[in-house]
Amino acid sequence: MNEVIIAALCGAIEQALRTLRESGQLKSQSVAPIYLESPRTEAHGDLSSNVAMRLSREEGRPPQQIAAEIVESLPADSPANRFYEKVEVAPPGFINFFLSRESLVLLLHGMLQDSDDFGRRDVGQGKRANVEFVSANPTGPLTVGHGRQAIIGDVLSNVLSFCGYAVTREYYFNDAGNQMRILGESVRARYLESLGETVAFPEQGYQGDYIREIAESLYKENGDSLRNAPTERFQKAAEKVISEEINRTLERMGVRFDNYFNEYSLYASGKIDEVIKKFKELGHAYEKDGALWFKASQFGREEDRVIVKSGGEPTYRLPDICYHVDKIQRGYDLIVDIFGADHHATYPDVLAGVRALGYDTDRIHVLIHQFVTLKRGGEKVKMSTRRATFVTVDDLLDEIAKGLRAELTQAYGENSPQTEPTVLERMARDAVRFFYNMRRMGSHLDFDLDLATKRNMENPAYYVQYAHARICSIFRVFYEQTGGPEIDFAAVPVETLRLLTEEKEASLIKNLGRFPRLVEEIAEKFEGHRLNEYLLQLATAFQSYYNEHRVIGDDLDLTLARLSLVRAIQTVLRNGLSLLGVSAPEKM
RNA sequence: GCGCCCGUAGCUCAGUCGGAUAGAGCAACGGAUUUCUAAUCCGUGGGCCGCAGGUUCGAGUCCUGCCGGGCGCGCCA
Numbered sequence: 001m002n003e004v005i006i007a008a009l010c011g012a013i014e015q016a017l018r019t020l021r022e023s024g025q026l027k028s029q030s031v032a033p034i035y036l037e038s039p040r041t042e043a044h045g046d047l048s049s050n051v052a053m054r055l056s057r058e059e060g061r062p063p064q065q066i067a068a069e070i071v072e073s074l075p076a077d078s079p080a081n082r083f084y085e086k087v088e089v090a091p092p093g094f095i096n097f098f099l100s101r102e103s104l105v106l107l108l109h110g111m112l113q114d115s116d117d118f119g120r121r122d123v124g125q126g127k128r129a130n131v132e133f134v135s136a137n138p139t140g141p142l143t144v145g146h147g148r149q150a151i152i153g154d155v156l157s158n159v160l161s162f163c164g165y166a167v168t169r170e171y172y173f174n175d176a177g178n179q180m181r182i183l184g185e186s187v188r189a190r191y192l193e194s195l196g197e198t199v200a201f202p203e204q205g206y207q208g209d210y211i212r213e214i215a216e217s218l219y220k221e222n223g224d225s226l227r228n229a230p231t232e233r234f235q236k237a238a239e240k241v242i243s244e245e246i247n248r249t250l251e252r253m254g255v256r257f258d259n260y261f262n263e264y265s266l267y268a269s270g271k272i273d274e275v276i277k278k279f280k281e282l283g284h285a286y287e288k289d290g291a292l293w294f295k296a297s298q299f300g301r302e303e304d305r306v307i308v309k310s311g312g313e314p315t316y317r318l319p320d321i322c323y324h325v326d327k328i329q330r331g332y333d334l335i336v337d338i339f340g341a342d343h344h345a346t347y348p349d350v351l352a353g354v355r356a357l358g359y360d361t362d363r364i365h366v367l368i369h370q371f372v373t374l375k376r377g378g379e380k381v382k383m384s385t386r387r388a389t390f391v392t393v394d395d396l397l398d399e400i401a402k403g404l405r406a407e408l409t410q411a412y413g414e415n416s417p418q419t420e421p422t423v424l425e426r427m428a429r430d431a432v433r434f435f436y437n438m439r440r441m442g443s444h445l446d447f448d449l450d451l452a453t454k455r456n457m458e459n460p461a462y463y464v465q466y467a468h469a470r471i472c473s474i475f476r477v478f479y480e481q482t483g484g485p486e487i488d489f490a491a492v493p494v495e496t497l498r499l500l501t502e503e504k505e506a507s508l509i510k511n512l513g514r515f516p517r518l519v520e521e522i523a524e525k526f527e528g529h530r531l532n533e534y535l536l537q538l539a540t541a542f543q544s545y546y547n548e549h550r551v552i553g554d555d556l557d558l559t560l561a562r563l564s565l566v567r568a569i570q571t572v573l574r575n576g577l578s579l580l581g582v583s584a585p586e587k588m
Numbered sequence: 589g590c591g592c593c594c595g596u597a598g599c600u601c602a603g604u605c606g607g608a609u610a611g612a613g614c615a616a617c618g619g620a621u622u623u624c625u626a627a628u629c630c631g632u633g634g635g636c637c638g639c640a641g642g643u644u645c646g647a648g649u650c651c652u653g654c655c656g657g658g659c660g661c662g663c664c665a
Contacts, residue, residue, distance in 0.1 A: 440601095
């Protein structure tokens with residue numbers, strides 16, 4: 001709901017409380033913060049306050065009595081008065097405001113002034129945000145689990161950006177660690193195998209088919225000349241191939257990073273050594289068994305942790321701590337890390353380390369998302385990167401595109417515009433993006449491949465897109481009929497908008513009014529899934545309205561009023577879909 | 589054993605600082621189209637919100653314990 005209306009009503013309540021205190025009817029002097037919330041059922045009004053219930057205990061009187069007094073004392077000359085047509089006290093003590101038609105008209109009018117920018121916020125204006133996600137080392141293709149993270153991160157970045165933040169999407173990776181060495185050894189083993197040698201495969205080696213493919217292509221290019229080449233040669237080759245593949249996959253999902261941060265750069269710049277030195281200077285680290293331990297137990301952790309192994313090599317914690325310090329030093333106001341559930345135990349150590357070095361970690365928000373379970377044929381697909389049983393994001397996109405192709409070929413025939421590869425690719429991306437962002441992070445995501453692929457297309461992404469396409473169609477028909485110029489909706493007079501007197505029109509306007517605040521809440525709480533939910537609900541409300549009332553009719557003014565409403569809906573759908581990174585087609 | 593996350597309709601899930609009669613989609617059943625796109629809409633049935641306590645005006649939501657599922661618990665990342 002519009003801030004102006006909420007502020008006005010809160011002000012009126014505050015005024016009433018003051019009046020009651022002055023007259024001695026209210027004893028308590030404490031200023032209870034006044035909230036207005038939107039009740040679930042329409043019978044409870046549009047905005048509701050529980051302030052009387054909060055005062056009840058201190059006053060020692062029933063909340064309904066207090067609520068009645070507050071309503072009684074609402075100022076007669078408040079600017080808030082034109083915003084509501086009715087105010088009620090409801091048990092057990094709620095004060096319920098019913099918005100006036102006039103305030104709805106003003107709401108819609110305001111939206112049309114904002115035009116395409118409706119919903120845009122400025123809470124992040126002048127602030128910089130860094131969102132780190134995916135961050136998979138180039139040891140293998142992106143799995144469906146990474147896919148979830150990629151979309152969650154990308155959508156949150158979009159929302160933050162829509163709220164005014166200057167956002168950096170960052171990918172952190174390490175191409176020098178243990179895992180990469182094992183990768184190199186794995187490729188080398190496969191390469192030697194293709195030379196006919198029998199070699200022991202590394203114990204923790206990567207077994208996916210892609211390793212064989214890389215080895216195979218090395219063989220094709222180099223013959224047996226790499227027989228005695230060092231592991232590093234194989235590692236570099238694999239890294240190059242896999243990195244490129246990861247980037248292609250991200251591109252397919254519509255995800256682009258602004259910054260790739262290589263762990264190695266922390267060593268090269270001497271920052272790792274600096275941090276070690278600082279840990280020692282501050283007395284937060286000590287040596288034991290030849291290793292360097294961080295006194296994590298002094299910073300809220302259960303146990304101390306090794307940051308440099310006895311061999312002299314740092315554990316992952318040290319560069320991670322260093323990396324976060326670096327992010328802070330780069331001056332971000334907001335730092336968001338997105339990890340999978342398997343990392344939940346590691347980040348508290350890292351944050352403790354950052355604090356130990358004297359930095360405030362309040363601006364760092366670590367988001368943990370639960371795993372994705374993939375279902376195919378009613379059966380769960382088990383995934384593991386090292387074993388060959390994982391399913392990649394590419395597989396997922398391919399499978400959906402293939403299913404859509406079969407579906408659309410049946411409907412439109414071979415070689416129709418609907419079955420062009422680029423179209424199918426876009427549709428698959430839209431579906432995947434919408435699905436991945438549909439659940440809250442804490443909840444496991446059940447990705448039902450059959451559902452996303454199958455013919456009935458109960459895919460929620462299409463439902464929202466369809467609503468948008470339908471609105472576009474209304475405008476096409478209207479302009480065809482009139483042959484006239486584009487309407488300037490910002491110039492539609494308030495009197496015209498007053499013609500919107502239907503129940504569904506009122507509830508649609510209220511619905512649209514929630515959008516700006518929703519965007520802000522998503523940015524504050526990092527709950528991207530609420531956007532999907534909202535859009536679905538708005539699309540449903542529109543479809544219902546569409547079914548009941550004709551937008552284009554004989555009455556030109558009424559038509560103009562309804563077109564204005566529909567335009568506002570279109571704007572919100574388009575902006576919402578754009579935040580999701582899902583296309584908003586004009587025709588389907 | 590310890591830590592984190594989850595447990596809501598047959599299935600997949602929402603549930604806005606703790607608010608009023610717990611919602612949606614799918615599935616099941618029944619209806620609507622001379623129409624601006626039927627890829628739509630309307631209706632019906634379906635619930636000890638895992639269990640047991642506690643906090644309070646009020647708990648799906650907060651606290652404690654238990655049960656069940658997922659993920660972790662390294663001088664791997």
